[in-house]
Amino acid sequence: MAENFPPMTSVKRWFVTTNHKDVGILYLMTALFFLIFGGVMALLFRIQLLEPGGIGILSGSGYNQSVSAHGLLMVFWFLSPFAFGFANYVVPLQIGAKDLAFPRLNALSYWFYLFSGILFAISFFQGGTFEGGWTMYAPLNVPIYTPAMQATTGGTAAILGLTLFVLSTTVGTVNFLTTIHRMRAEGLGLWNMPLFTWSMLLTVWMMLFAFAALLAALLLLSTDRILLTQYFATQQGSSLLWGHLFWFFGHPEVYIVFFPALGMMFEMFQTFTGRRLVGRKWVIIAMVLVAVQSFLVWMHHMFLTAINLEIKTLFMATTIGISLPFDLMVFSLIYTMVKGRVRFTTPFLFSLGALVLFILGGITGVFLGAVVLDYEFRGTYWVVAHFHYVMVSGVTALIGGLYYYWPKITGKMYDEFLGKVNFAVYFVGFNLLYFPMFLAWETPRRVFHYGEGLQIYHQLATLGAFVLGSSFLILFYTLGKSLVSGPDAPDNPWEYARTAEWATTSPPPLENFDGRPTYASGKLEFVDTATDGGTATPGEAARADLERASHDVAQAHGEGHADHASIWPFGIGLGTFVLFLGLSGMTSWVEAFHPEFSSNPSYLYPSITILGVGILGYVLFQFGVEQFEAPEMAVAERWPFEGIETTKLGVWFFLASDVIVFGAVIGAYVFMRINAGWMSWGPIPEHAWAGLLNTYILLTSSFTVVLALEMARRKSKKGLLASMSVTLLLGLTFMGIKAWEWSEKFAHGDYWFSGLEYSLYYVTTGLHGLHVVLGLLLAGFMIYRVLTVDAYLEDSRPVEYFGLYWHFVDVVWVFLFPLFYLL
Amino acid sequence: MQTRVDVFDEIFLVFLGLGTLVGIVVISYTLYNAYKYRDVDGREKDEDLPTLGELPTGGGGGRKLFVSFGLSAIVVISLIVWTYGMLLYVEDGPSEDGIEVDVEGYTFAWDFEYENGVTSTGEMAVPVDTTVWIDVTSRDVWHTFGSQELRVKADAIPGETDRTWFIADETGEYRIECFELCGPGHSGMNADLIVMEEDEFQNWLDEQQQGGGDGGSGEGASGDGQQNETDAGNESTDAQNSTNETNGGGES
Structure with a gap:
């Protein structure tokens, strides 16, 4: 397949590619597009802000739409994907891998990302996009409150677009975690990984849990908007439920968007000072601390709600605690310059600029850590200025990264003079835009009616916005000129660069390196793949042999004949997009059944x-039956997951994120029920025995899945078919009993919109039911594969992976049964 | 009696001073290093320079790093601990008696209800030099009540009541704004905060009680923008044949 892979000039290539470098380029270009999109939104409302009360180019609703879209686009569709673009391109090169662990899933993340953005853009034309701010506070985020929000289709499409984006990050997260943990070149222990890879590893670990919480929140919000459930619509607890769910995601998100930039700064500082990072070990420990602690600070976003003093004190302490490791990182960067050979190239200027801006952002953040000051700063431009200094300093570093990796990606050098001009305009524009916001800090966020005395600052900021915007025109011109007429770049254009991506050609070949990269001797070397194994230690060689034995299907194709093309990720992206677009307009159909609404x-x-x-059905099926060999790493560092096969590890990571999704949904149930008074509701289901019966049915089906794996291992086709079919039947029985229970409820007029307790019951058990249905579809597909191509008899692992998922779904039910049927 | 303006000014000035100082020192030192160690020709070649493909080793300088880190930690932690006493003061409020006002936000205006049942929309009158306790909530979506000049702010969340206080030590008109995005009219969701002498305030209360409908609401809204003025002001007519309990409070 590698032979007939279309060239880069072919349009087809970009639809079918699964190669990490291609996907990286797609990510980078799409992210830059959304930067412009979000930037134009910002310019719109900055113009409106030229006068107190607005100059009238935006209505109140239009203003809120542009503010909300700006925040959502920049945080979700620009910052993280831009970093993911670099991660896609650079991480496999840095760790010496040929590609990511799951190349097709990587392409799928990209297509989910692109289509999610398209859906968001379409939402503007469906009666206006979401206008509740990027924090989407409840209950403004549900349609009933403000007249303008009754044009729900656009708002729902925006929320669904965001949900699709989160699916994209979940897939990407699982992929990067598996890749970085299992596909490092021989001799490259975790400690020795380059710092950009380190920062990405911690980023995706945080994403795995943080985005799962957001996914849960968005799923609940989507059911509220489409099915008219009442999670975020009540006057009791809804606002705080959203606050907790959102900020549990939202604060780690700050580090999620900043860490990649930080990693990029570490790389560029080391290269352009010709020094090794001072206190490298401590820097890594500091980053790990931040990543862990980021999940323990979220309530500092809610200091002004009626939470009690003890909790405020606790979260004040954790907040201050999490700021300290950054001090260490900043000092490490500063000291790295000492006795260095600092070269003021464009990437270094951007990194140094990013450091200066980050210091300012950090200092102004300490103000917010003092709760008394936070009371007064809450909801003002101080917060706006502070987080722009922090987040956009991250952008600054990533722009530096774009210059840094440009020669590697394109094989062309850019014009240093133009690059420096770009930096100068950027830096002036940045400070002109954001610094006056500190001076105008008494302005409330997201308003254009501000005090008269603050006008000059807002005008300066608007001017700065245009200067900053124009610096990007210089950026695009510089890069465009480089593409057209730039001189060819050498393999390593930067003196003192150390990491492996500079040891291959610019741009690198399809599978990254000629020969297998290894650090076994203490420095990077390349082993001729034909005589591979010669340099490996006996233990590792034996391990590699084991891997090979279990991979005989893959080995039949041989290494170097890995696939790099599949159209089905694009197809799945398209199908999901069409489905979500359709769902965005379904609210009126639910209203038609709702006693309180009438709709046409x-x-x-x-x-x-x-x-x-x-x-979606068609493309998922094609995706399932496609033969696709991902590039394999016979020899690799895999600590701490040596014993877990690659796909299995991926399944485990996926399940870990699903645990958080269910944890958040069950947590929402507990939170809302406690809020309403636990005993004020009885169990919603009529018959506890039905739930108990279903529990037994699911547990039995878990047993039959174990049996199926055993049969597959024994290569017994009949046994495998029989046990899988019984599993399928048991699952169908479970769903049948559930359908009977629900229809009985409906007959009594108890729908999911009949009250909060009904919403909680139907949505939580419905989400579980959806998991069962997905499992049944998988089981049906697997039975079909056994019947048609005798699948899984040679390689039983997919049955095992299915089993993991199925057991997980069963375990969730074991929690749901007592919660909903007994208590 | 320390007002919240006093508390804020004191802390903010210290933070601003120290922050500016630290910022200038750290950034100057950063730029100084960048300039001092700029690459020039003719350096000695015997330095231990990084090479392509080496496994990273932690550069030295750990002690210096920890000293700087320790210093910054001490500054930050001591600052925060110092403010904690103020936080306790703000949480507890002044011990003097005061008046109580229930504040309710809704799209897109503010209602105020006084202890004697008087209500007002878009205009909040309070006596000068008196502790004003407010219980803030919302009728529909999440708002945030705040007046920057008096350094008071509280989230207005449906189903929750957030209690806080402020003292105005000068008469005059102040601005109440909404600090949480709450819908199309958020930008103009303002109200007036009028600080008056104690006797004036009593007159105002009486007026509200008798005059009812025209209450503060008509001209109370700050005028600019599309104030979605519901005539909720009329609610104050609900003739509270009140016992006219004049709780003047802290005229000390």
Whole structure:
């Protein structure tokens, strides 16, 4: 397949590619597009802010839409994906891998990302996009409160777009975690990884849990908006429920967007000072501390809600605690310059600029750590200025990274003079835009009616916004000129660069290196793949042999014949997009059944939904049957997951994130029920025995899945078919009993929108039911594969992975049963 | 009696001073290093320079790093601990008696209800030099009540009541704004805070009680923008044949 892989000039290549470098380029370009999109939104409201009360180019609703879209686009569709673009391109090169662990899933993350952005853009034309701010506070985020929000389709499409984006990051997270943990070149222990890879590793660890919480929040919000459930619509607890769910994600998110930039700064500082990072070990420990602690500070975003003093004190302490490791990192960067050979190239200027801006952002953040000051700063431009100094200093470092890796990615050098001009304009524009916000700090966020005395600062900021915006025109011109007429770049254009990506050609070959990279001797060397194994230690060689034995299918194709193309990730992206677009307009159909609403729904959106389901069914099936060999690493460092096969590790990571999703949904149930008074509701289901029966059914089905694995290992086709079919039947029985229970409820007029307790019951058990249905579809597909191609008899591992998922779904039910049927 | 303005000014000035100082020192030192160690020709070649493909080793300088880190930690932690006493003061409030006002936000205006049942929309009158305790909540979505000049702020969350206080030590008109995005009219969701002498305040309360409907609401809204003025002001007419309990409080 590698032979007939289309060239980069072919349009087809960009739709089918699964190569990490191609996907990286796609990510970078798409992210830059969304930077412009979000930037234009910012310019719109900065113009509106030229006068107190606004100059009238935006209505109140238009202003809120542009503010909300700006925040959402920059945080979600620009910052993280831009970093992911670099991660895609650079991380496999830095660790000496040929590609990511799951190349097709990597392409899938990209297509989910692109289509999520398209869905968001479309939402502007569906009666206006979401206008509740990027924090999406409840209950403003549900349709009932403000008249303008009754045009729900656009707002729902925006929320669904964000949900699709989160699916993209979940897939990407699992992929990077598996890759970095299992595909490092021989001799490259975790400690020795380059710092950009380190920062990405910690980023994806945080993402795995933080984005799962956001996914749960968005799923609940989507059911509120489409199915009219009441999670965020009540007057009791809804606001705080959203606050907790959102900020549990939202604060780690700050580090999620900043860490990659930090890693990039570490790389560039080391290269352009010609020094090794001072206190490297401590810097890594500091980053790990931040990553762990980032999940323990979220309530400092809620100091002004009625939380009690003890909790405030606790979160004040954790907040101050999490700021200290950054001091260490900043000092480490500063000391790295000492006795160095500092070269003021464009990437270094951007890194140094980023450091200066980050110091300012950090100092102004300490103000917010003092709760008494936080009371007064809450909701003001002080917060706006502070987090722009922090986040956009991250952007600054990433722009530096773009210059740094440009020669590697394109094989062309850029014009240093233009690059420096770019930096100068950028830096002036940045400070002109954000510094006056500190001076105008008494302005409330997201308003254009501000005090008269603050006008000059807002005008300066608007001017700065245009200067900053124009610096990007210089950036694009510089890079465009380089592409057209730049001189060819050498393999390593930067003196004192140390990491492996500079040891290959610019741009690197499809599988990154000629020969297998190894650090076994203490420095990077390349082993001729034909005589591979000669340099490996006996223990590792034996381990490698084991891997090979279990990979005989892969080995039949031989290394170096890995696939790099599949159209189905694009297809899945498209299908999901069509489905979500259809769902965005389904609210009126639910309203038609709701006693309190009347609506006259059109058939447009149901048609789109059905079309989406059709496309998705077809492409998922094709994806499932496609033969695709990912590039394998026979010899690699895999600590601490030596004993877990690559795909299995991926499944484990996925399940870990799913645990958080269910944890958040069950947590929401407990939170809301405690808020309403635990005993004020009884169990919603009529018959506890039905739930108990279902528990037994699911547990039995877990047993039959174990049996299926055993049968596959014994290569017994009949046994495998029988046990899988019993599993399928048991699952169907479970769903049948559930359907009976629900229909009985419906007959009594108890729907999911009948009250909060009904919403909680239907949505939580419904989410579990959805997992069961997905499992049944998988089981059906597997039975089909056994029947048609005798699948899993040679290689039983997919049955094992299915089993892991199925057991997980069963365990969730074991929690749900007592919570909903007994208590 | 320390007002919240006093508390804020004191802390903010210290933070601002120290922050500026630290910022200038650290950034100057950064730029100084960058300049001092700029690459020039003719350096000695015997230095231990990084090479392509080496496994990273932690550069030295650990002690210096920890000294700087320790210093910054001490500054930050001592600052925060110092403010903690103020936090306790703000949480407990002054011990003197005061008046109580229930504040309710809704899209897009503020309602105020006084202890004797008087209500007002868009205009909040309070006596000067008196502790004003406010219980803030919301009728619909999440708002945040705040007046920057008096350094008071509280989240207005449906189903929750957030209690805080302030003291105005000068008469005059101040601005109440909403600090949480709450819908299309958020930008103009302002109200007036009028600080008056004690006797004036009593007159105002009486007026509200008799005059009812025209209450503060009509001209109370700060005028600019699309104030979605519901005529909720009329609620104050609900003739509270009140016992006219004049709780003047802290005229000390």
